[in-house]
Amino acid sequence: MTTHVRHLLGLTIATAVTVTAALVLVFFYAPLDANQGFVQKIFYIHVPLAIVSLVGYCLGGVFGIGYLRTGKRVWDMRSYCAIHMSLIFSVGGIIAGSIWAKASWGHWWLWSEPTLVSYLIVILLFCTYQPLRFSIEDPERQARYAAVFAVVAGAFVPINFIVVRLSVAYVHPRILNLQGGALPGSMKLTFYLSLLGVALLFATLMKYEMASKEMRIETRRLRRALLGEDAVRPLGRTASPS
Amino acid sequence: MRTAATILRKDLRVELRTLETVPSMWLLAITTFVIFHFGLGRDTLRGQLAAGVLTVTLLFAGMLAINRLFVAEREQGGFDAFLLAPVDRTAMFFAKTGALFLFLVATEVVALPAFALLLAPPSLGSSLPAVLLFLALADLGVAVIGTFVSAIAVHTRARDLIGPILGLPLLLPALIATARGLAPLLVPGAGGSPPAKWLAVLALYDLVNALLAVGLFDFLLEE
Structure with a gap:
C-alpha cells in the first residue's frame, strides 16, 4: 500500500512559518481599530477560520464526487478528513465570532445577523455527518x-447562505466585497496572511489526520499478515474510514 | 416514466388499503395546532406567527411520512426486487417523490381547513390562491429532500433518528422561505399577490435539490 500523504514536512514548515508571521503581524504591525480597540484583532482569527471551514465543507463535497466517480477509498478518506477538520475549525470560528460579537455588538448571539445564523445551520447539518x-x-x-451526503451538503452551503442573507437586513461588516473591501492596506495584508496561515494549517492538519489513519490501517494489515487473522481483534463499529 | 407510474400506483394503493401514513399526519397536524394554541396562549394567530405555526406543523407532519417512505421496501424486499428488474433506478426516486408529494397535499387538505378553523385570522379568502402556491412549492421541496434523506436513513441502524436530524437542517432554507413568504398573506385583509422574492427562492431551492437528488439517487440503491 502506498501512502497518499506527501510533502508533509515541507507543508508543516510552511504552515509554522506563515502562522508565526501572521501572528507577529496581527500583534505588532496591524493598527488598533479606532472604535473597537484590541478586541478587533480576533477578526484575524475568526474570519479565516470561518472562510476556511466553509471552503473545507465544499471541498468535502468535491472529494465525495471523486469517491463516487472512481470508487477509490482514498477519496472517502479525503472527504472524511476535510469535513472532520472543517467541523473543528468552524466550532472554533463560531466561538471566536461569539466573543467578538459580545465585544463589538454587546450580544453573544444575534438572530438578526444572517452570517451567524447560516453558519450555525451549516454546522448543525455537518454535525450529522459522523x-x-x-x-x-x-x-x-x-x-x-x-x-x-457530502455532495448534497456541500452544495447546501452556498444556497443556505443566500437564503438566510435574504431573510434579514444585516449588520455584519462585509470584509470582502467586489470593491476590494473597506480595510486599510496594513490590515488587509495582515488579514490575507492570516487567511493563508489558517488555510495552510487546515491542509497540514488534514494531511496529518490522513497519514495517521492510513498508518493505522496499514499496521493492522501487516499484523494480520504476520500474526494471522485471529491475533488481531476485529475492528468495532467506527465512523471513520477503515 | 412508466416504471415510476407503476411504483407510484403501488404506493398509493398500499396507502389506501392500510391507511397508515396520511391519517397519522392529519392527527399529528391537528394535535400540533392544539398544542400551539395552549403553548402560545392565543385564540387566533396572524402574520409571521401564523405562518410559522402553519409551516412548522406541516413540516413535522411531513417528517412522519419521510420516516415511513422506504420502510416497506426495506422490510418486505421491495428494494431487492426493484434492483433485479431491468429498469432505470431513477424511476424509484420519481415515484417516491410523487408519493410523498401527494401525501403532503392530502395532509394539507385536512390541515389547512383545521388551521383556518382553529387558529387563522378571520377573512383570509382573497389570499388563498397565493397560500396554496407557496404550499405547493414547499411540498415539492420537502418531497425531494425527504425522499433523498429517507433513502439514506432507511439503510442505517438508527433510521428514525438519522432521518429527522439530516432532514431538518437541509429543509431549513425551505422553511425560512415558506414562513417568510406566507407571513404577509396571513394578515386580515391581505392582498392576493405573493411575495415574489420568496417564491423565486423556493423555486430555485427545489430545482437545485431536485437536480442533485436525481444525479445522486442511483448511488443510494446499489447493493
Missing part, C-alpha cells in the same frame, strides 16, 4: 452514503 457514518456498518456502503 452519526450518519456511525450508523452504517458496511464500510463500502458507509463510504458511498457519506459521499452522497
Whole structure:
C-alpha cells in the first residue's frame, strides 16, 4: 500500500512559518481599530477560520464526487478528513465570532445577523455527518452514503447562505466585497496572511489526520499478515474510514 | 416514466388499503395546532406567527411520512426486487417523490381547513390562491429532500433518528422561505399577490435539490 500523504514536512514548515508571521503581524504591525480597540484583532482569527471551514465543507463535497466517480477509498478518506477538520475549525470560528460579537455588538448571539445564523445551520447539518457514518456498518456502503451526503451538503452551503442573507437586513461588516473591501492596506495584508496561515494549517492538519489513519490501517494489515487473522481483534463499529 | 407510474400506483394503493401514513399526519397536524394554541396562549394567530405555526406543523407532519417512505421496501424486499428488474433506478426516486408529494397535499387538505378553523385570522379568502402556491412549492421541496434523506436513513441502524436530524437542517432554507413568504398573506385583509422574492427562492431551492437528488439517487440503491 502506498501512502497518499506527501510533502508533509515541507507543508508543516510552511504552515509554522506563515502562522508565526501572521501572528507577529496581527500583534505588532496591524493598527488598533479606532472604535473597537484590541478586541478587533480576533477578526484575524475568526474570519479565516470561518472562510476556511466553509471552503473545507465544499471541498468535502468535491472529494465525495471523486469517491463516487472512481470508487477509490482514498477519496472517502479525503472527504472524511476535510469535513472532520472543517467541523473543528468552524466550532472554533463560531466561538471566536461569539466573543467578538459580545465585544463589538454587546450580544453573544444575534438572530438578526444572517452570517451567524447560516453558519450555525451549516454546522448543525455537518454535525450529522459522523452519526450518519456511525450508523452504517458496511464500510463500502458507509463510504458511498457519506459521499452522497457530502455532495448534497456541500452544495447546501452556498444556497443556505443566500437564503438566510435574504431573510434579514444585516449588520455584519462585509470584509470582502467586489470593491476590494473597506480595510486599510496594513490590515488587509495582515488579514490575507492570516487567511493563508489558517488555510495552510487546515491542509497540514488534514494531511496529518490522513497519514495517521492510513498508518493505522496499514499496521493492522501487516499484523494480520504476520500474526494471522485471529491475533488481531476485529475492528468495532467506527465512523471513520477503515 | 412508466416504471415510476407503476411504483407510484403501488404506493398509493398500499396507502389506501392500510391507511397508515396520511391519517397519522392529519392527527399529528391537528394535535400540533392544539398544542400551539395552549403553548402560545392565543385564540387566533396572524402574520409571521401564523405562518410559522402553519409551516412548522406541516413540516413535522411531513417528517412522519419521510420516516415511513422506504420502510416497506426495506422490510418486505421491495428494494431487492426493484434492483433485479431491468429498469432505470431513477424511476424509484420519481415515484417516491410523487408519493410523498401527494401525501403532503392530502395532509394539507385536512390541515389547512383545521388551521383556518382553529387558529387563522378571520377573512383570509382573497389570499388563498397565493397560500396554496407557496404550499405547493414547499411540498415539492420537502418531497425531494425527504425522499433523498429517507433513502439514506432507511439503510442505517438508527433510521428514525438519522432521518429527522439530516432532514431538518437541509429543509431549513425551505422553511425560512415558506414562513417568510406566507407571513404577509396571513394578515386580515391581505392582498392576493405573493411575495415574489420568496417564491423565486423556493423555486430555485427545489430545482437545485431536485437536480442533485436525481444525479445522486442511483448511488443510494446499489447493493
